[in-house]
Amino acid sequence: MRTSIATVSLSGSLTEKLTAASRAGFDGVEIFENDLLTAPLTPEDIRARCADLGLGIDLYQPLRDIEAVPDDLFARNLRRARHKFELMRRLGADTVLVCSSVDPSALDDDALAARQLSELADLAAGFGIRVAYEALAWGRHVSTYDHAWRIVEAAGHPALGTCLDSFHILSRGSDPGGIEDIPGEKIFFLQLADAPLPAMDVLQWSRHHRCFPGQGGFDVAGLVRHVLRTGYTGPLSLEVFNDVVRQADAGPTAVDARRSLLLLQEETGAGALPAPAVPTGVAFAELVTPDAEPLAGLLDALGFSRTARHRSKPVDLWQQGEARVLVNTGTAVRRDGTRLAAVGLESPDPRGAARRAEALLAPVLPRRRAPEDAPLDAVAAPDGTELFFCGAWRSDFTGLDHPPAAPHVRHIDHLALTQPWHHFDEAALFHRGVLGLRAEESVDVPDPYGLLRSRAVGTADGSVRIALGVGAAPTDDTVHAQHIAFATDDVVAAARRVRAAGGRLLPIPANYYDDLAARHEFADGELETYRDLGILYDRDEHGTLRHCYTLTVGQVFFELLQRDGAHHGYGARNAPVRLAAQHAAQGGAGVTGGCSTPR
Amino acid sequence: MRTSIATVSLSGSLTEKLTAASRAGFDGVEIFENDLLTAPLTPEDIRARCADLGLGIDLYQPLRDIEAVPDDLFARNLRRARHKFELMRRLGADTVLVCSSVDPSALDDDALAARQLSELADLAAGFGIRVAYEALAWGRHVSTYDHAWRIVEAAGHPALGTCLDSFHILSRGSDPGGIEDIPGEKIFFLQLADAPLPAMDVLQWSRHHRCFPGQGGFDVAGLVRHVLRTGYTGPLSLEVFNDVVRQADAGPTAVDARRSLLLLQEETGAGALPAPAVPTGVAFAELVTPDAEPLAGLLDALGFSRTARHRSKPVDLWQQGEARVLVNTGTAVRRDGTRLAAVGLESPDPRGAARRAEALLAPVLPRRRAPEDAPLDAVAAPDGTELFFCGAWRSDFTGLDHPPAAPHVRHIDHLALTQPWHHFDEAALFHRGVLGLRAEESVDVPDPYGLLRSRAVGTADGSVRIALGVGAAPTDDTVHAQHIAFATDDVVAAARRVRAAGGRLLPIPANYYDDLAARHEFADGELETYRDLGILYDRDEHGTLRHCYTLTVGQVFFELLQRDGAHHGYGARNAPVRLAAQHAAQGGAGVTGGCSTPR
Incomplete structure (x- = not known):
């Protein structure tokens, strides 16, 4: 049988992934969207590279959050899909993966899903493309393969079939026997993955993921308050173990541990500390x-x-x-x-x-x-x-001099500080407990050579913002580079000024802007300006974020950043593109310039 | 309030842990049994060291699998407990943790549990010791704090109280409000840990733990057979991602991936390979x-x-x-x-x-x-x-020479090969698929500086056995040492021969033998012989294992190993003791002699 592998299953740049897949003897690849967005190659280049390597592009993936939505939203989704179908024509890919929606606005309406998927398949067929609909195990309304198949069957469109993924089927404990009820020609694609069983029982949770009070999600303070009300007079004792603590130096771990108890005692009224003086x-x-x-x-x-x-x-x-x-x-x-x-x-x-x-x-x-x-x-x-x-x-x-009278930069928006691997949780607790900053949720950011984590801390009014980051492994100083983000009211003018003054901005792959065009509508010329200057763009329900980066000096680089409306993010969605661009700008080695990524 | 930390929460040797806890300002420690067993210090030394450092020994832990068992088994458990109480007297520790039983032979009988815990408390009281009974979240019959408290209350013994652990309570989603129904003086101890929420949802499972077919626990082949029966003619495509694949070199990962598909095709009849020639x-x-x-x-x-x-x-x-x-x-x-x-x-x-x-x-x-x-x-x-x-x-x-006529060593029992971090799963699949060996379950082994994993592969008859090991992190070559285990019919004679010939065997801490005495009964002088020679001992329902180690030469050391009955293990239970002894023998650095452990 023909064998394929998703580019997301291999590390490195898209070129490295394709070369590795070809050398190992695969017949084709699934191109993962992020790998295309972060590649400096045009779709035509990618197609030619695959052809040279003897690889077919068996799937482009994924289209997300398409179906079972109100008609006005669906019209926008179709617009986005048309962009992707045009891209796939350039790539020479004839099958697209559509994952069942996780969008909160999706409706629990199979008939609507079938009708909209049929419309999508109509559009796809015009490009010679087949749509493979797959149930994500965590899909909002469609999470089992038989449910996805019922919708495909109801749609009855020749360009619409189903994609089966062993992980999504077996992780839910579904009986795979029902697969045999699907005609083989309607199974457009088969994705395979195994996984350890069980996902995590409470014993594994305990053994690998305990952390010090304040570093997890438990209401430990609430529990301690109950205990104190009993008249308990024994010690507060930490029994914590996880894969980090087992490896990290005992000295800093013990300090981190005691700090967590001091903060816990403050929170529960069992001990006092000098009050926080929150920075302004x-x-x-x-x-x-x-x-x-x-x-x-x-x-x-x-x-x-x-x-x-x-x-x-x-x-x-x-x-x-x-x-x-x-x-x-x-x-x-x-x-x-x-x-x-x-x-x-x-x-x-x-x-x-x-x-x-x-x-x-x-x-x-x-x-x-x-x-x-x-x-x-x-x-x-x-x-x-x-x-x-x-x-x-x-x-x-x-x-010496006077500061410029008409500045482009207003103030420091945030600082991004990479933490030593063993001390990421400690750092968040430190900034929260010691400085009185508020911590946001931790987010994962894919880098070409590993998964990074990032967690922002700051004041309520945003006057102080620090993004704490950490690499994927103890040796990973991929992003050891730290950076200072400057707030500007006009990132385009600020970027033009840099360029006019002979400064270099980080070049961003063109594919990124093609994707922006699919996701958002822009005024005439706006997107071309961003593409020209390497400005990244994000929008959420609060406002927009536009930002660009300088090249790196030593371990430091700078960011110019314009927030409009009440956008409070840090561009996490754009971070993979920025990281890949930094790898590329440094010749594929670590972002710090040293060849430091673990291989 | 008094603050304590469990020694298991810090890395390194017991001495390093105690020093770190003291420097960070803790008032006391919980001594974790394994930290005592692997320490070269006597209990009196540990007591003196803690006193010098200003640390109390607030808890010794744990006693396991004590209660709610048939009377003959309980008598043996009391014998084991008496050994530990004597040890605690030497340590100067006055509270012992008893975890709710996970033993399959434990009975679901609260009255029996209360009666036996009361007897245990009687024994403890004679040593001036208090027993703190704690519900493990995965306890066989007792898994909630209120259940543990009901048993303690029913026992009504002044030397019996309960130990609360925030992890065990909050991980089960129990309402901690009920704690206030317990009189404070009956809460003998409070252990605190936080943890991320949720433990792992299916999305996290998918994002971090997918693996190639044959490397996990899913019946991927069964699923593929169903798909093939539908007449599906599309590709078999791998969509796998996990923290290892994201970092490892794309080339070897792609080879590993293709190999898994070749084996999957053989297993499902979709492709043929030369038949395995299982080594003999x-x-x-x-x-x-x-x-x-x-x-x-x-x-x-x-x-x-x-x-x-x-x-x-x-x-x-x-x-x-x-x-x-x-x-x-x-x-x-x-x-x-x-x-x-x-x-x-x-x-x-x-x-x-x-x-x-x-x-x-x-x-x-x-x-x-x-x-x-x-x-x-x-x-x-x-x-x-x-x-x-x-x-x-x-x-x-x-x-040259003839081999010795009356050998102590009969054959090579097994080889232990440390794998590169990124290729542990690949190695198991390779030995299974390529050589036709059978793989056992992966086990975790605590090393002083991290958690190691080990997985044995071998033939059904044990004629070929290979133990594959891997460190806790990409940089961890703690156990990069590989070893050859030689089978002997008389490990005592073989060890004496080594010593008589001027060879040096790895010294094992005396505390290990005190624990052996608590766990098993030995003939007169037997345990002293093991202690003298550094022979480790394990027993399961199939038989006994006795083994000892030479010092390391370069990256290699040797093991002498005697299996009696049908003991098929590799001494995983003794591995933490062996690893700590190797760290100590090499002056605290990596076992390889290089200072290679991540700190």
Whole structure:
């Protein structure tokens, strides 16, 4: 029989995946949409590459959230599908996977689903394309293969069949015997995967996923309150084990553990801590570098002016609007290159903030300063980043230039800090408990060489935002690069300014913009502008996000970011594209420039 | 409130854990039994160390599978408990955790449980010890905290209370409000852990744990047979993703993937392969080394004789009984040190075995041999180990000595091969599909610096046994050491012979033997002999296993192993003790001698 493999089943760039599939003797591939979006190749290039390698493109996947929706929404879905069918014609792919909808707006109406899938198949047939409809195990209304088949059968369209996936069938415990009731010619595709059984019983959950109070989803504080009301006087004792704790150094783990209990005691009224002094803004980000020139060039292109120099240290202040970047050439270690070493947080009570941090076991940093410098309280975060609690810190700097009068950049929107693998949960708890920031949910972000996790912490008003990231494995410093995102009111003008000043922006694959055209409607010329400048785009129910990136200097890069409406995201949807573009810009090696991805 | 942490929550040796807990400011610790068993410190030493560090020993844990059993079994359980209470007196610990039983022989009889726990508390009280009874979420009959409390209440013994664990309560979705119905003085202990929610939904299962057919627990072949009966003519396509595949090199992953489909097609009758030629024994294990002396000394001490030398290569054959070890000084790379490079498998059809391996994409190795050498078919396993399919291979060797007439070692019992992290599942499928071996379940083995996995493959009659191992993370080569286990009929005599010949055996902590005394009864002097020689012991319903280890040379060590009855295990229960002893013997660094454990 013909054998195929989905490109998502292999790591690396699309080219690497295709080469590996061909060498292993596969006859064809399923092209996963993200692999196309992140590839620098045109669809025609991909088609030619596959042909050269003797690979057919057996499936393009997936179309999602198409069917059983109100007619106006379906019209928009058809528009999106038409874009994809045009793309598939360029690719030379003749079968498309449509997954059963997970959209909350989908209706539990099989007749409607059948009618709309039939319309979709009509459209597809005009392109010579067949539609394979598959039940996702977590589909909103259609989650079993026999249900998907009933809808396909009811639609009765020759270009509509079903796709069977062993995972979706067997993970639900469905009886696969019913497959034999489907005519073979209506099974358009068969996807195979195995999986360990059981998914996870409570013993495995316990053995691999316990974490310290405040790092998971349990209401541990609620439970402890109940216990305290009984008059219990014994110890609060942590019994936690997971795959990270088993490997991480005992010292930092024990500190993390005690911190979680201190916070738990505060929360349950069993112990007191100095109150949090929630920061009110980012005073500055400090970069250390052995060579200030590349950074100076980039900051200059971004529109920053060198407005001041520290009285007693080799530290320059670069400023634009309320965004301030310190460039420190005094403490850099050449081997580490350029990196983000410190963050200044504007604090309503610097001493109080430092006292709370100290009570929560954060290392208090000595101030190596001249006698006339303003005293700055500082502690170390779990990743080693120095956190300064700032009141009147600017008196240490003497003026050079004035900041630009009409800035493109208004302030620092957020900082993205990559955490050591063993300390991701610790970092979130630290920023929440010590600084009083709020933590959002953790999200997975696919990188070509692994899955990254990201979790944002910040103030309620967004004046301080930090995106904590972590790689897929202890050795993975794929995204060890840290970055500073600058808020702008006009990302197009800001990006043009960078380019006019000779700065380079990260190039984004053209396929990404073809997908944007399928997903959204744009004014004339708008999309072409984004494509030209490498601006990424996202939209949710709150507003829009437009952002672009500089190339990387050492371990640091910059982002220009425009939020409209009340968009609070960080562009997680665009992150795979950005990561693949960074890999490509660095010649396929780790984003840091070192060949550091585990293979 | 007093704060404690379980030693299992921190990594490293017991000493490292205690130091870390103290430095982080904890008031006390729960000593986890395995941490005591694997420690070289006596209980008195541990007590003194804790006192020096300002740590109380708040809990010793756990006693398992004690209650609600027939009286004769309970008498044995009390005997075991008495041993542990004596140990706790030496430790200075006054509270013991008793988990609700998971033993299949436990009865669903609360009155019996209460009566027996009361008897246990009587015994404990004589030692000044309190018993804290806790419901494990996966307990056989008692799995909720309120059930455990009802039993404690019914027992009405002052030295019996309950232990609450937030994980066991909240993971079951129990309402913690009922805790307030328990008098605080009857809550002897409170263990806290958080955990992510949900444990794993089907989407997470899909995203992180799909694997290639034959590597999981699904009956994928059964499903495919149903599909084939429909007349389906489309491709078999793999849609697999998991955290390993996302990171591993695309090339080997694609080969692994295609191999799984070739085996699936054979299994479903959709494709044919050369039939398996199941090996019938281990012909030899080949070590390569840049320096033959340390190996020669160790093999000599183990009772081997150098019986032959290869006609044309710098390869010696060492033999004892039917155990044969080749020592090759011709191809070693000094940097890699001494390692296990090849395994000779006695094959009923060497050519057929090689043809099957080749059809299943195993790299066929060129034979660098002189014209007069016997042709040996060889392929590379996923970890690079060369597998030779042997017929009449011994004609290449010319005799030196005769093998010993009265050997201690009879044959090679098994080989233990550490796999590269990204290729553990591939390795099991390879040995099963290519060689026709049967795979057992994968087991977790705690190492001081992480959790290892081990999976045995072998023939039905045990004539070939290979234990495949893998570390906890991509960088973890903690157990990169590979080993050869030699079968003996008298491990005590064989171990004495090693010692008499000046060989060194791995020393095992005394605490391990105290625990053996609690678990089993031994003849007079038997346990002292094991303690003296470092012999490990296990017993199951089929028979007993006694085994000991040499120190490590390069990346290789040897095991002497005596199976009595029909014990088919590999001593997984003893592996944590062995691993900790190896860490200790190498000064706390990786077992390979390099400081390679991720911290």
